[in-house]
Amino acid sequence: MVATKTLTPYQVERYSRHIIMPQVGSAGQRKLLEAKVLVIGAGGLGSPISIYLALAGVGTLGIVDFDTVDVTNLQRQILHHDKDVGRSKVESAKETLNAYNPDVTVIAHEEPLTSDNAMQIMADYDIVVNGADNFAARYLINDAAYLSNKPLVDGSILMFDGQTTVFLPGQGCYRCVFPEPPPPGEVPSCAEAGVLGMLPGLVGTIQATETVKLIMDVGNSLSGRLLLIDALDMEFTTVKVRRNPNCPLCGDNPTVTELIDYAAFCGVPLVSA
Ligand SMILES: [Zn+2]
Numbered sequence: 001m002v003a004t005k006t007l008t009p010y011q012v013e014r015y016s017r018h019i020i021m022p023q024v025g026s027a028g029q030r031k032l033l034e035a036k037v038l039v040i041g042a043g044g045l046g047s048p049i050s051i052y053l054a055l056a057g058v059g060t061l062g063i064v065d066f067d068t069v070d071v072t073n074l075q076r077q078i079l080h081h082d083k084d085v086g087r088s089k090v091e092s093a094k095e096t097l098n099a100y101n102p103d104v105t106v107i108a109h110e111e112p113l114t115s116d117n118a119m120q121i122m123a124d125y126d127i128v129v130n131g132a133d134n135f136a137a138r139y140l141i142n143d144a145a146y147l148s149n150k151p152l153v154d155g156s157i158l159m160f161d162g163q164t165t166v167f168l169p170g171q172g173c174y175r176c177v178f179p180e181p182p183p184p185g186e187v188p189s190c191a192e193a194g195v196l197g198m199l200p201g202l203v204g205t206i207q208a209t210e211t212v213k214l215i216m217d218v219g220n221s222l223s224g225r226l227l228l229i230d231a232l233d234m235e236f237t238t239v240k241v242r243r244n245p246n247c248p249l250c251g252d253n254p255t256v257t258e259l260i261d262y263a264a265f266c267g268v269p270l271v272s273a
Contacts, residue, residue, distance in 0.1 A: 005030060011103070015057050028216040029057060033103070035215045036060040038125035040113060040141055042093040043067070044200030045131030045155050045207065047079040052208035054097040054104045058215070061097065062125055064109040064132075065089040076197040113137060115259035118144035127214055129153045129207055134189060135181040136262040142167070142174040143259055146250055151214055155207045157195050158188070162203035162229040165241065166210050166222040176244035176251075177226070181262050199231055 007026060018024045035058050039050045042065040050061055069084045069092055084092040090108035097106050109121055118140055122128055128145045133156050145152035154174060155164040167173050213219045225238045249256045
């Protein structure tokens, strides 16, 4: 990405702690301001992801969610406040993000992500960040990002465990490791098993970090590595992942060539973590 616009004096001051770093500078900050990032889910992961991206000055943030704020969300979903219970999550998210940084254009996509709209929604963005923590959504987002040739910053959480990685176009995907979704009911959801309130903060903040690194093209991304977080023992482990030639999506002889709505037969609602 090449940034063209110049920074206003206010922006120079606002983002001065970024700009002062040689890895960022004025050029990096301008890249952030011109970047368009799609965050899927305005829930546990989507909250820290979108808040930190907004604070960093990522100029356009798309937020996909069709849920309303529930009182059980407030233990971890820092986009939403007590007064927001019952409100649309994307509306609540937009208000919070613009309160943090009015410089950011927040685009609300208040609709469930499906095989019909996923690639159309992704088309307008540079990077996709997954904050929707269920298997139907994870496979749909993985497949749509790959078929759209977009980098995907993935993350998931359950109980005290989290994991996150980056999939760059042509360098592997979620199906390289896990070719098919588990049978319905085999893996519990956060609603069934629970999740520690600050765990999405840990994982989502790492996803936001990876996203700004991709935008500015600095450092080594988590592409090719899966970061596993065990908060109970507070251990961080990385395992190598690589493109699998037998992958049903990005392998040499793909069998998945169009999007699949697993929700239709899993019976899993596409809600955010
Ligand atoms: Zn793959």
